[in-house]
Amino acid sequence: MSAVRHASFAPHVAPDTRLLILGSLPGARSLAERQYYAHPTNQFWRLLGEVVSRPLAPLAYEDRLAALRRAKIGLWDVIRSAERHASSDSHIREVEAHDLAALIAGLPDLRMIAFNGGKAAAIGRKQLPPLEDIALVDLPSSSAAHTIGFDAKLERWQFLRGAL
DSSP: OOOEEEEOOOOBOOTTOOEEEEESOOOHHHHHHTSTTOSTTOOHHHHHHHHHTSOOTTSOHHHHHHHHHHHTEEEEESEEEEEESSSSGGGOEEEEEOOHHHHHHTOTTOOEEEEESHHHHHHHHHHOOOOSSOEEEEEOOOSTTSOSOHHHHHHHHGGGGGGO
């Protein structure tokens, strides 16, 4: 199967964003639905719901985004575009990264940047300038393919509360 070039979404941030969560590149289901973390087995909305003490997964997508806005949480991906023939991050090739430095320069209240998975951390950390007073957190991937279990993931994701 040949690789296809995929592009990520626009950032979901507001000027008062305190926590920025960065994924790698949306998977096939997310791209098809034009929604962050759209695959029903991805645990992102459940994990983040626990962090903000509000169930996000049952909400309509626009309501989820509004809840993040109110909680001062932003979303984006570290990859602008890449070639991939399956949804797994291990299949990502020919990466063109986003300009993360430009984005965070416009977020004066930013306290923490969290990377959702190892690929996001590996690519994203290279894109960042030296940062003062902004914590960097590597999270276990919310993907169901990362099989350490929900409780183990949640333990690490709870660190995000420090930015809110």
